[in-house]
Amino acid sequence: MADTKYNFKDFKSDQEIRxxxxxxxxxxxxxxxxxxxxxxxxxxxxxVISGIGCSSRFPYYxxxxxxxxxxxxxxxxxxxxxxxxxKLSVWQITGDxxxxxxxxxxxxxxxxxxxxxxxxxxxxxxxxxxxxxYSPTSLFGQVTKSSPYGTIEQPFxxxxxxxxxxxxxxxxxxxxxxxDTTEILIEADKHKGASVVEILQNCVIYNNGAHSxxxxxxxxxxxxxxxxxxxxxxxxxxxxxxxxxxxxxxxVVTIGENGVTKDDILVHDAHQELPYIHLALINMAVxxxxxxxxxxxxxxxxxxxxxxLEEQIKEVQSRSxxxxxxxxxxxxxTWNVD
Amino acid sequence: MDKKIxxxxxxxxxxxxxxxxxxxxxxxxxxxxxxxxxxxxxxxxDYPAEIRAPQGTVGGVSGFQLNFGKKVNTPxxxxxxxxxxxxxxxxxxxxxxxxxxxxxxxxxSFTDKNFAKAGCDTEKLKEIYNDYNVIEAPITSxxxxxxKDTELDAKSKxxxxxxxxxxxVYCIFDRPxxxxxxxxxxxxxxxxxxxEANKKVLKDxxxxxxxxxxxxxxxxxxxxxxxxxxxxxxxxxATSWGLLAAAEKANLPFFLGSYxxxxxxxxxxxxxxRRDLGAKAFQAEDEIGGITTSIGAAFxxxxxxxxxxxxxxxxxxxxxxxxxxxxxxxxxVNVQRGGPSTGLPxxxxxxxxxxxxxxxxxxxxxxxxxxxxxxxxxxYAFEAAKIAxxxxxxxxxxxxxxxxxxxxxxxxxxxxxxxxxxxQFIGKDEKEYLPYLRDKNMVRxxxxxxxxxxxxxxxxxxxxxITGNVSYIPExxxxxxxxxxxxxxxxxxxxxxxxxxxxxxxxxxxxxxxSTYGHLTTAVRxxxxxxxxxxxxxxxxxxxxxxxxAEVLSKYKEIIVFELNLGxxxxxLRMMHPTNHYEYYDKVQGLPLTVKEIKTKVNQILEQL
Ligand SMILES: Cc1ncc(C[n+]2csc(CCOP(=O)(O)OP(=O)(O)O)c2C)c(N)n1
Ligand code: SF4
Ligand SMILES: [Mg+2]
Numbered sequence: 001m002a003d004t005k006y007n008f009k010d011f012k013s014d015q016e017i018r019x020x021x022x023x024x025x026x027x028x029x030x031x032x033x034x035x036x037x038x039x040x041x042x043x044x045x046x047x048v049i050s051g052i053g054c055s056s057r058f059p060y061y062x063x064x065x066x067x068x069x070x071x072x073x074x075x076x077x078x079x080x081x082x083x084x085x086x087k088l089s090v091w092q093i094t095g096d097x098x099x100x101x102x103x104x105x106x107x108x109x110x111x112x113x114x115x116x117x118x119x120x121x122x123x124x125x126x127x128x129x130x131x132x133x134y135s136p137t138s139l140f141g142q143v144t145k146s147s148p149y150g151t152i153e154q155p156f157x158x159x160x161x162x163x164x165x166x167x168x169x170x171x172x173x174x175x176x177x178x179x180d181t182t183e184i185l186i187e188a189d190k191h192k193g194a195s196v197v198e199i200l201q202n203c204v205i206y207n208n209g210a211h212s213x214x215x216x217x218x219x220x221x222x223x224x225x226x227x228x229x230x231x232x233x234x235x236x237x238x239x240x241x242x243x244x245x246x247x248x249x250x251x252v253v254t255i256g257e258n259g260v261t262k263d264d265i266l267v268h269d270a271h272q273e274l275p276y277i278h279l280a281l282i283n284m285a286v287x288x289x290x291x292x293x294x295x296x297x298x299x300x301x302x303x304x305x306x307x308x309l310e311e312q313i314k315e316v317q318s319r320s321x322x323x324x325x326x327x328x329x330x331x332x333x334t335w336n337v338d
Numbered sequence: 339m340d341k342k343i344x345x346x347x348x349x350x351x352x353x354x355x356x357x358x359x360x361x362x363x364x365x366x367x368x369x370x371x372x373x374x375x376x377x378x379x380x381x382x383x384d385y386p387a388e389i390r391a392p393q394g395t396v397g398g399v400s401g402f403q404l405n406f407g408k409k410v411n412t413p414x415x416x417x418x419x420x421x422x423x424x425x426x427x428x429x430x431x432x433x434x435x436x437x438x439x440x441x442x443x444x445x446x447s448f449t450d451k452n453f454a455k456a457g458c459d460t461e462k463l464k465e466i467y468n469d470y471n472v473i474e475a476p477i478t479s480x481x482x483x484x485x486k487d488t489e490l491d492a493k494s495k496x497x498x499x500x501x502x503x504x505x506x507v508y509c510i511f512d513r514p515x516x517x518x519x520x521x522x523x524x525x526x527x528x529x530x531x532x533x534e535a536n537k538k539v540l541k542d543x544x545x546x547x548x549x550x551x552x553x554x555x556x557x558x559x560x561x562x563x564x565x566x567x568x569x570x571x572x573x574x575x576a577t578s579w580g581l582l583a584a585a586e587k588a589n590l591p592f593f594l595g596s597y598x599x600x601x602x603x604x605x606x607x608x609x610x611x612r613r614d615l616g617a618k619a620f621q622a623e624d625e626i627g628g629i630t631t632s633i634g635a636a637f638x639x640x641x642x643x644x645x646x647x648x649x650x651x652x653x654x655x656x657x658x659x660x661x662x663x664x665x666x667x668x669x670x671v672n673v674q675r676g677g678p679s680t681g682l683p684x685x686x687x688x689x690x691x692x693x694x695x696x697x698x699x700x701x702x703x704x705x706x707x708x709x710x711x712x713x714x715x716x717x718y719a720f721e722a723a724k725i726a727x728x729x730x731x732x733x734x735x736x737x738x739x740x741x742x743x744x745x746x747x748x749x750x751x752x753x754x755x756x757x758x759x760x761x762q763f764i765g766k767d768e769k770e771y772l773p774y775l776r777d778k779n780m781v782r783x784x785x786x787x788x789x790x791x792x793x794x795x796x797x798x799x800x801x802x803x804i805t806g807n808v809s810y811i812p813e814x815x816x817x818x819x820x821x822x823x824x825x826x827x828x829x830x831x832x833x834x835x836x837x838x839x840x841x842x843x844x845x846x847x848x849x850x851x852x853s854t855y856g857h858l859t860t861a862v863r864x865x866x867x868x869x870x871x872x873x874x875x876x877x878x879x880x881x882x883x884x885x886x887x888a889e890v891l892s893k894y895k896e897i898i899v900f901e902l903n904l905g906x907x908x909x910x911l912r913m914m915h916p917t918n919h920y921e922y923y924d925k926v927q928g929l930p931l932t933v934k935e936i937k938t939k940v941n942q943i944l945e946q947l
Binding site for chain 1: 568
């Protein structure tokens with residue numbers, strides 16, 4: 001495919017980065033550039049499309065085709081690009097406000113249609129660009145500029161929305177884990193269909209430490225589980241904790257205690273069509289005594305919109321008598337006046 | 339009794355009944371047959387907003403008006419013949435028929451119960467007999483009788499009664515039955531019993547009219563029309579085809595992002611069918627998705643369009659601004675209807691003009707053009723796409739419910755005669771690409787993903803002249819605002835001049851824009867023929883206005899602006915060309931103008947001069 005091998009630096013634009021020092025977006029930019037360098041496309045075949053928000057500034061920092069759209073519309077802008085030209089590798093950059101509040105409708109529909117997009121959701125649980133109002137992923141009770149007494153809204157779990165929209169690919173990662181994120185992004189691109197990657201992103205200014213219960217050095221081994229297809233769901237500092245099914249629910253067990261062996265631990269099947277276990281994994285929370293799931297949680301093959309469309313075009317063309325506009329104008333009832 | 343023969347140039351017929359009575363089909367059949375035998379035809383379907391409004395009520399009346407004969411430019415003001423399938427249809431239309439008109443009623447449905455549903459009393463009907471030539475026909479029972487030997491169920495039998503009425507009207511106007519016969523054979527190829535039933539009822543209706551010969555017979559003078567191949571076309575189909583024609587001419591793939599809305603849905607529906615031409619139609623989740631997917635497709639190098647009606651245009655306005663600032667080609671079709679809000683969804687109006695011109699945040703100039711007949715929707719859709727592609731700008735095309743649904747015979751153009759379209763792609767061999775470098779028309783070049791070496795970023799933030807990098811420099815924002823504005827103004831160099839029809843040297847100029855053309859030109863022609871001096875200038879290009887607008891307008895003592903709103907175009911002209919005096923004639927009833935009211939207004943002004 002590609003006739004050049006790229007270094008991630010080839011994807012850096014000449015524009016000065018304007019994110020706050022320490023903003024999680026900076027590391028994500030690096031991961032995306034690394035993933036693009038590793039993938040097989042020619043540089044001109046990448047299109048990076050965003051809405052509005054701090055995160056949506058992203059395309060300006062990429063030396064690819066890029067489009068910084070309007071608030072909430074990254075999904076439809078990206079859908080139009082991809083449907084028009086299915087050969088492109090299209091990356092949608094969106095925030096928790098952009099993608100789940102004002103753009104929530106487009107988000108569920110692009111997933112439902114299964115358009116082959118890499119949808120990168122920067123979840124900092126806050127509106128960064130507008131200086132710190134709560135977002136649809138802010139925690140219940142969270143105090144922000146626009147919720148001085150704490151929010152009285154339940155947050156979305158993005159992954160749950162993806163499953164609700166009958167999504168086929170969902171992965172979760174953390175901004176500063178560049179190597180893991182790069183790998184996940186590569187897989188997201190390779191997956192044909194709408195691939196949603198939720199990145200827990202730290203906004204140092206308006207929601208610093210939002211994810212620290214999960215990401216801090218002290219607790220991370222016990223509060224994160226990194227799932228790999230075909231491998232047992234094991235986590236913990238000692239690698240001795242695992243997940244099992246207890247009736248219909250997930251349960252944390254310790255290997256070696258109460259007769260639990262490694263063989264009892266669930267093996268991750270990202271490819272299974274039925275979403276129930278994926279949903280349970282997506283919803284695991286530290287507060288409920290579970291680790292938070294990372295990695296590719298769900299990856300199921302399904303036909304994609306833009307390919308179905310091209311196939312339908314070919315099929316209709318093969319049997320239609322209308323080959324050009326002149327044919328069209330003369331189709332149906334016509335008569336001659338001489 | 340001897341048959342009375344009336345010789346005329348034009349006849350207006352209205353078929354009216356319940357929305358389930360098949361009046362649209364009946365009217366379409368009559369129009370197609372008339373067009374086929376060489377008449378000019380103009381049609382105006384008029385249907386209720388509710389799909390199944392309560393049967394027998396005035397709110398549920400569906401009508402189809404058509405005008406045929408010689409020099410036909412409008413569907414006619416008032417019917418010469420009204421076919422009323424029930425009392426509600428009669429009540430809804432009686433105020434609008436010509437004095438002494440012929441009214442055909444289905445006596446079977448003129449029962450007390452139906453009078454009550456329609457909310458009118460039987461006594462009123464008696465008066466109608468004095469003023470009009472009423473032909474009573476027991477259409478429902480005759481249809482049942484006609485089909486008594488068939489296997490069809492009672493419901494299907496009753497449903498064929500519109501064909502009985504059509505047969506009668508064919509007889510009165512001496513039309514051949516074979517076009518409709520062929521239509522049934524084709525439409526019901528898989529259900530021959532239905533085709534046969536329709537044919538039988540149609541013939542029996544025709545023969546019934548011969549037998550009772552109590553009705554007048556019209557001889558309508560037909561038109562002397564140009565040689566060529568013709569077809570019937572409505573505005574929505576013509577719009578769709580004009581866009582496809584532009585894509586073919588420009589050698590570009592076509593994309594339409596849209597969301598259904600009356601009366602624009604047929605454009606989406608037509609483009610969805612055109613997979614055979616490789617067109618990509620995308621039914622989005624809302625209007626915002628419709629326009630924004632189209633902007634994405636434009637960024638990716640397609641001729642992209644989006645189609646909607648007023649409320650949908652409101653939703654699209656933010657994204658339209660994005661197309662303005664990114665300077666991407668895009669056609670936005672707005673099929674206007676009565677507003678504000680949901681307003682009168684199935685009725686026509688021209689009240690989105692201000693929304694089209696000014697309905698966006700910021701300095702956001704957009705070319706606005708308007709089609710004026712069902713068939714020239716083809717040309718103006720083509721033209722909208724040509725301007726969009728050649729000037730790298732979104733273009734708003736205005737049509738409305740009247741021309742979108744109205745039909746007329748159309749001499750089919752040949753693609754080889756359509757003008758060339760020069761796209762603004764950057765040359766493959768250029769060494770560098772500066773996204774906002776402008777040419778003498780202030781137009782930037784277009785580079786699309788997949789083109790090697792021209793990777794660049796665009797977006798909704800203000801950008802630096804030439805490079806397109808984000809810029810907050812005050813002077814640059816002003817310069818870019820002026821450049822975007824100037825670019826649209828310069829389009830005036832590439833559009834036709836305003837023409838004057840009628841008595842050019844008159845004192846009074848009738849001005850209109852868009853779909854009022856047919857009524858205005860008919861009124862002015864008829865007045866000229868009767869010796870009244872009046873001229874007519876009609877605008878299809880609204881932003882920018884034709885270059886000679888000031889010159890034309892300044893020649894007249896009085897300018898009367900006719901439009902279906904509260905004077906939006908008149909106010910716009912007053913803003914652009916303030917030295918003239920403008921007289922307003924506004925109508926906001928969800929209805930087209932009538933030739934009669936135009937003449938009355940012009941005469942009133944002439945008397946004051
Ligand atoms: C139509 C519209 N409404 C509101 C805004 C203001 N606005 C800009 S970004 C934003 C929220 C951004 O939050 P998010 O998408 O989470 O991005 P982040 O800045 O956190 O990366 C809002 C409300 C806008 N630009 N446009
Ligand atoms: S405000 Fe927050 S999200 Fe925005 S750039 Fe700064 S740290 Fe990043
Ligand atoms: Mg955010």
